[in-house]
Amino acid sequence: MEEIDRAIVAALTGDGRLSYTDLAEKVGLSVSAVHQRVRRLEQRGVIKGYSARVSFEALELPLTAFVAIRPFDPSQPDDAPERLAHLPEIDSCYSVAGEDFYLLLVRVAGPADLERVLQEIRTAANVTTRTTVVLSTPYEHRPPKISAEPAVRGRSRPAAESAGSTAG
Amino acid sequence: MEEIDRAIVAALTGDGRLSYTDLAEKVGLSVSAVHQRVRRLEQRGVIKGYSARVSFEALELPLTAFVAIRPFDPSQPDDAPERLAHLPEIDSCYSVAGEDFYLLLVRVAGPADLERVLQEIRTAANVTTRTTVVLSTPYEHRPPKISAEPAVRGRSRPAAESAGSTAG
């Protein structure tokens, strides 16, 4: 990916509702060109979609917790993510290396809700849980570093490109 | 918050670029009314902003890890979040209950990058780290459950519903 595409992605991660007009000004292209690039980025899957950022406190889900799970019986087929997908309190599910099998991020209304969700997790996926309550969130979902200077790290790339220089 | 506002928030978490026209159709109000409600939701901080969802693989950040940290010297002032904020590889920082002080979510290009970031975390915040590598992400950042559970029992005027299968 090249410099202008990175600038577009960076701008849209900061404000997903930026108009093509503003975007064109930011990156120094015409509106049509920017529009074309955004469509290509969406089509290639670089931009997967757009979301509103909501306040979980305002949605009455002020309690966040990480729930590490591991199966009671490791010989059983491991389909925990599917068996837990129906629980709307689970924000994210990560398959992890280490002692645990999965790490879940859950958001609930309070301790009583957390207790209920933990029970549902245990019964639905036949797992044990180890829960870490989040006390506060200094920052979350920060835009990734998308610099204009792509650092090539140890992967083979087309021979025509050379590290650190702009390619045509 | 009431039912229609919840429906609006749910729709916008699923697609942050929905037009007010589409939104009005979904919730069964006029464009003007929906527009007014969205502005109030933004103003009240329920909707904090809009973002593009990007593919971290496409951004050449395919390696995700959780880094639990705790200070070398617990008597020192605990300002780890500020001292780590400058590291762009840190996606999120959670203050947690339990053995560790903070849980960081980091995204990097590969193992070599992870090693470098861990060193930077340790020196910048004077902490020890315990890292859990993410192998895969079955799902992430799912829209929270918003509707169907009003806080106060009571029914306002029924809104005409049409075409309801969005944002589970």
Added chain:
DNA sequence: CCTGAAAGTATGACTGG
């Protein structure tokens, strides 16, 4: 791959139930 322009559509403010 870019620019520029034209048609269709959404937005934002305002009037009025």
Added chain:
DNA sequence: CCAGTCATACTTTCAGG
């Protein structure tokens, strides 16, 4: 608090360098 209208701005497509 909701609906309708209108001027302005944006989006989207098409022709062309």
